[in-house]
Amino acid sequence: METWVRFSAQSQAKERLFRAAQYACALAGDTLRRNGASTGALASVRQLEAHLSLGRKLMRLGSSAEALEAAKRAIHLSDMVLRFCVTLSHLNRAMYFACDNVLWAGKTGLVPSVDQEKWSQRSFRYYLFALVVNLSRDTYEIRILMEREANGKRAKGNENGCQFRADNGLQQLGLRLQIQLRLLIRVLRNNPPLLLDVVKNACDLFIPLDKLGLYKTNPGFVGLCGLTSSILSLLTILHPWLKLKP
Secondary structure (H helix, E strand, C coil): CHHHHHHHHHHHHHHHHHHHHHHHHHHHHHHHHHCCCCHHHHHHHHHHHHHHHHHHHHHCCCHHHHHHHHHHHHCCCCCHHHHHHHHHHHHHHHHHHHHHHHHHHHHCCCCCCCCHHHHHHHHHHHHHHHHHHHHHHHHHHHHHHHHHHHHHHHHHHHHHCCCCCCCCHHHHHHHHHHHHHHHHHHHHHHCHHHHHHHHHHHHHHHHHHHHCCCCCCCHHHHHHHHHHHHHHHHHHHHCHHHCCCC
C-alpha cells in the first residue's frame, strides 16, 4: 500500500492540472454560450471537458488507499478536535474516491451496468461532507489563533494601562465586532496556509452544492470556483509550506 501511496502522490500535480483545465473548459463553455457561439464550438469544449474529467478519474484510481493511510496517521493527533475533523475528512475522501472509481469503470464500459446518476450523487455527497468537515477544521484553527492573538493583545494592553470604553451597549457591540474583524484579518494575513485552505474549501463547496441541487448556480460560476481552487491546490504543491498541516 505504501508503494501505491507514493505513486499516487507523484500523480497529484498532473491531476490538479487536468482539474484546472477541466473547470477552465466549463467556464469557457458557459462564456461561449452566453456570447452566442456555434453549436459545434460548444460541443467541442464540452467533449474536451468530458475527456479531461475521465482522465482525472483514471489518475485517481487507488486514491482511496492514500486517503485511508492519511486517516490512520490523523488518529494519532494530540488535539481531539483536529483528530476528529482530519480523520473524518480523510474517510469521506476515501469514500468519494471509491465512488469515483466505480464511475470510471462505468464510463469506460468495464462495468456497463453502473447507474451513473446514482453513483455520481453518492460521490458528491461524500465530497460535500469532506468539505464541510474541512471548513469546520478551518473555523476551529481560526478561533484558536484569534484567542491566542487576543490574549497577547490583552496582556500588552494591561501592561500599557490601556482600556477600551463605550458609552452604550450598541457602541460596545460595534467595538467588539470591529476588534474581532481586525483579529480575523490579522490571523489570516499571518497564516497564508490557513487562508489558502479556507478560500480553496469555500470555492470547492459550491461544486457539490450545485451538483446535488442544494444550491443551484450556473456552469460558469462552478467553473470559476473549480479553476480557482485548482490553482490554489497547485500552489500548495509547488510551495509545500503553503499547505495546511496536519
